[in-house]
Amino acid sequence: MQRRTFLGLLGAAGIGAAVTKTAQAASVQHFEGYPDSYGVLFDATRCIGCRSCEAGCNQINGLPAPHKPFDDLSVLAKKRRTDAKTFTVVNRFDQIPGVAGAVFRKDQCQHCLEPACASACFVAAFTKTPQGAVIWDESVCVGCRYCMIACPFEIPTYEYNEPLTPRVMKCHMCHPHITSGKATVPGCVGACPTEALVYGKRTDLLAIARQRFAAFPDRYVNHIYGEREMGGTNWLYISGVPFRYIGLREDLGVTPAPELTSGALAAVPIISAAWPVLLTGIYAINKRRDKIAAEEKKQAVKEALAKAQAKAKEELDKALAKAEAEKKSAIEREVKKALEEAAKAQAEADKGQTEEGE
Amino acid sequence: MSTLKTENLKQYLTPFNIVVGIILLLGGFVTILRFTKGLGAVTNLTDNYPWGLWISFDLLCGVALAAGGYTTSAACYVFGLKRFHSAVRPAILTAFLGYALVVFALHYDVGRPWRLPYPFFVQSGPTSVLFEVGLCVFLYLITLFIEWVPSALEWLGIRKPRDIIVKATLALTIFGVVLSTMHQSSLGALFLIAPSKMHPLWYSSYIPLFFFVSSIAAGLSMVIFESTLSHHYMHDKMDETYLKEHDGVTYGFAKGAAMVLVLYFFIKVVGLTLDNNWSYLLTGYGAWYLLELLGFVALPAFLYAIAVREKKLTLIRWTAVLTVLGIVLNRFNVSLVAFNWHLPPEMRYFPRWHEFVVSIFVVTIGLLVFRFIASRMPIFYEHPDFKEHEARELEEHELKPHPQTWGH
Numbered sequence: 001m002q003r004r005t006f007l008g009l010l011g012a013a014g015i016g017a018a019v020t021k022t023a024q025a026a027s028v029q030h031f032e033g034y035p036d037s038y039g040v041l042f043d044a045t046r047c048i049g050c051r052s053c054e055a056g057c058n059q060i061n062g063l064p065a066p067h068k069p070f071d072d073l074s075v076l077a078k079k080r081r082t083d084a085k086t087f088t089v090v091n092r093f094d095q096i097p098g099v100a101g102a103v104f105r106k107d108q109c110q111h112c113l114e115p116a117c118a119s120a121c122f123v124a125a126f127t128k129t130p131q132g133a134v135i136w137d138e139s140v141c142v143g144c145r146y147c148m149i150a151c152p153f154e155i156p157t158y159e160y161n162e163p164l165t166p167r168v169m170k171c172h173m174c175h176p177h178i179t180s181g182k183a184t185v186p187g188c189v190g191a192c193p194t195e196a197l198v199y200g201k202r203t204d205l206l207a208i209a210r211q212r213f214a215a216f217p218d219r220y221v222n223h224i225y226g227e228r229e230m231g232g233t234n235w236l237y238i239s240g241v242p243f244r245y246i247g248l249r250e251d252l253g254v255t256p257a258p259e260l261t262s263g264a265l266a267a268v269p270i271i272s273a274a275w276p277v278l279l280t281g282i283y284a285i286n287k288r289r290d291k292i293a294a295e296e297k298k299q300a301v302k303e304a305l306a307k308a309q310a311k312a313k314e315e316l317d318k319a320l321a322k323a324e325a326e327k328k329s330a331i332e333r334e335v336k337k338a339l340e341e342a343a344k345a346q347a348e349a350d351k352g353q354t355e356e357g358e
Numbered sequence: 359m360s361t362l363k364t365e366n367l368k369q370y371l372t373p374f375n376i377v378v379g380i381i382l383l384l385g386g387f388v389t390i391l392r393f394t395k396g397l398g399a400v401t402n403l404t405d406n407y408p409w410g411l412w413i414s415f416d417l418l419c420g421v422a423l424a425a426g427g428y429t430t431s432a433a434c435y436v437f438g439l440k441r442f443h444s445a446v447r448p449a450i451l452t453a454f455l456g457y458a459l460v461v462f463a464l465h466y467d468v469g470r471p472w473r474l475p476y477p478f479f480v481q482s483g484p485t486s487v488l489f490e491v492g493l494c495v496f497l498y499l500i501t502l503f504i505e506w507v508p509s510a511l512e513w514l515g516i517r518k519p520r521d522i523i524v525k526a527t528l529a530l531t532i533f534g535v536v537l538s539t540m541h542q543s544s545l546g547a548l549f550l551i552a553p554s555k556m557h558p559l560w561y562s563s564y565i566p567l568f569f570f571v572s573s574i575a576a577g578l579s580m581v582i583f584e585s586t587l588s589h590h591y592m593h594d595k596m597d598e599t600y601l602k603e604h605d606g607v608t609y610g611f612a613k614g615a616a617m618v619l620v621l622y623f624f625i626k627v628v629g630l631t632l633d634n635n636w637s638y639l640l641t642g643y644g645a646w647y648l649l650e651l652l653g654f655v656a657l658p659a660f661l662y663a664i665a666v667r668e669k670k671l672t673l674i675r676w677t678a679v680l681t682v683l684g685i686v687l688n689r690f691n692v693s694l695v696a697f698n699w700h701l702p703p704e705m706r707y708f709p710r711w712h713e714f715v716v717s718i719f720v721v722t723i724g725l726l727v728f729r730f731i732a733s734r735m736p737i738f739y740e741h742p743d744f745k746e747h748e749a750r751e752l753e754e755h756e757l758k759p760h761p762q763t764w765g766h
């Protein structure tokens with residue numbers, strides 16, 4: 001956890017994005033699938049492109065009737081994909097190097113072990129059931145269509161013409177029909193006339209595929225598509241031609257989709273814990289800087305004030321001293337004057353007395 | 359009596375009002391169509407292209423261009439650049455309206471809009487990047503609303519609650535930055551799940567970082583751009599502080615944007631090298647990529663730097679427009695051009711006119727509401743009764759992280 005979170009932070013910060021990828025591929029154990037989950041094995045060497053599986057799917061799921069009936073094979077001229085009324089399509093692939101005729105492949109949800117759609121849905125509307133199917137819950141879907149962005153096999157479709165209650169539509173491996181007992185195998189599998197489709201436990205299907213490789217080594221490409229692609233899927237393919245010629249991408253890698261975003265998501269708790277501390281720190285530093293500046297200013301003012309006061313006091317003292325001195329001299333002067341006057345008066349009086357006495 | 363009516367009518371029939379009227383009418387029409395006939399009737403979306411113009415423009419661009427809110431308030435309150443103070447309120451208002459409109463526009467795009475709160479209240483999908491985006495946008499919209507409320511309260515002359523909110527400015531700002539960091543980058547991280555559908559030049563494990571850094575440049579440039587427009591049209595609403603600080607804000611933001619764009623340019627080049635994608639540059643997509651990188655990242659960085667040094671306000675303003683266009687181009691490139699590049703041309707998406715109408719309609723509503731608020735509430739000026747309060751109260755405010763910031 002610690003390590004993952006740390007790498008996740010690096011990943012989100014972009015610093016160690018490359019590191020994250022390799023580290024995860026090397027160290028994180030990925031989900032191997034529910035042990036007894038079911039799946040379907042599609043064998044392209046057996047498929048004759050009859051579209052019976054499309055009809056079977058349409059029927060068991062009560063989907064609207066198609067524009068052209070299912071026995072009209074002219075629709076195979078154009079490559080098709082699943083849509084809101086079609087959970088599965090068969091496509092024809094011509095002009096494959098070294099192959100005389102055409103090769104067909106059925107397309108539908110691959111029922112990934114760790115589905116991109118499920119990890120992308122923000123209301124967790126998808127569930128990977130222990131039985132293997134990936135099912136979707138209408139009661140919570142918001143209709144954001146991020147699941148469609150996420151699915152690497154371009155499977156989920158949308159009811160664009162429903163104004164208020166559009167649904168995400170995709171193959172559910174007949175999970176509801178099988179659990180309710182309405183069917184024992186998926187509709188498409190039951191409808192296939194050539195046993196190009198086999199329904200069973202995923203582990204058994206892998207074994208069957210390997211048996212066929214061993215029995216007819218020249219007929220097959222020695223690879224089970226879906227065993228590890230995108231972390232593995234419950235729907236598996238074997239073929240006599242490289243998978244890229246029958247519309248299966250060979251560049252998807254083996255990393256399960258949830259790991260593509262786990263690094264970025266792991267950064268969330270770190271950002272929410274580290275950012276406030278960091279920002280508060282920055283704020284505090286700036287505030288401190290401002291405060292110091294303010295304090296310095298205050299100090300300077302104080303000093304200037306003190307200086308000014310000191311000077312003023314000095315002047316005042318001086319003035320006081322001067323005033324004092326002046327006052328003193330004035331008194332002295334007055335006293336002197338008074339004494340002088342008194343002396344003078346005395347002299348006058350003495351003089352008068354002598355005059356009288358004469 | 360009738361002459362009075364025509365007089366009145368004439369007074370309202372300004373070119374501006376006529377254009378706005380037409381947009382609102384068309385918007386109303388498409389709205390009705392959307393909710394009666396479904397997305398299929400008004401968009402060119404397909405099963406291969408579940409996201410179109412409304413996500414590219416209204417969500418990705420909308421959120422990036424509303425980044426002015428967190429960048430401005432962070433610059434002013436966290437990084438202590440008080441001289442940007444007068445730019446905060448307009449930026450918060452624009453961001454608030456921007457996010458509100460993003461959420462409004464999403465109601466057109468998602469299938470069952472009344473379920474938009476479901477991820478938080480009914481059932482959560484925490485493994486989804488979209489969940490994180492949704493949660494952050496939701497919380498940030500509330501945060502922006504709270505940050506904006508004081509303007510309204512001052513206008514109404516209510517002091518008590520306003521003072522409480524103003525005291526929480528720092529906490530709100532930090533909370534906003536945290537949320538913005540997360541959802542701005544996560545908008546890029548949305549595309550991490552689909553490496554097989556994206557052109558390698560735009561797909562990178564660094565894409566969250568690219569989105570985050572470019573959002574800062576977008577936010578700063580939008581503030582410059584908007585203040586230019588506001589200056590032109592709402593001059594009479596601005597007080598002396600705003601006008602005095604305006605040029606300084608422009609220079610400061612231009613300098614910031616130049617630095618961020620340089621950083622953005624370098625991490626893009628480093629990403630290109632680490633993902634070993636140089637060889638793609640020689641293809642047609644490579645030329646388009648170079649146009650984006652050189653013409654809309656390197657060039658504006660250079661122009662900003664020159665304009666700041668030479669003190670050329672007009673050049674700064676035009677560069678802001680260029681930067682904003684560059685971010686818009688980037689978001690379109692990621693979500694529409696690079697996405698599904700492996701599909702044959704006839705299967706690729708181009709928006710229907712209805713989609714453009716809704717996007718223009720949403721922007722128009724934003725402009726009208728902004729004008730309504732900015733011409734009434736103290737946005738470009740400080741309310742005389744509340745003047746100087748803000749700065750002082752913030753100073754005195756105790757330094758404690760808000761509990762909310764921890765609990766994401």
Ligand code: SF4
Nearest residue numbers: 109110112116117151
């Ligand atoms: S194929 Fe697509 S829709 Fe089916 S489980 Fe995988 S990711 Fe989901």
Ligand code: SF4
Nearest residue numbers: 121141142144145147
């Ligand atoms: S469209 Fe529905 S199912 Fe698909 S991701 Fe969105 S909420 Fe989930």
Ligand code: SF4
Nearest residue numbers: 057171173186187188
């Ligand atoms: S498994 Fe069921 S839903 Fe899926 S394609 Fe077959 S019939 Fe259709």
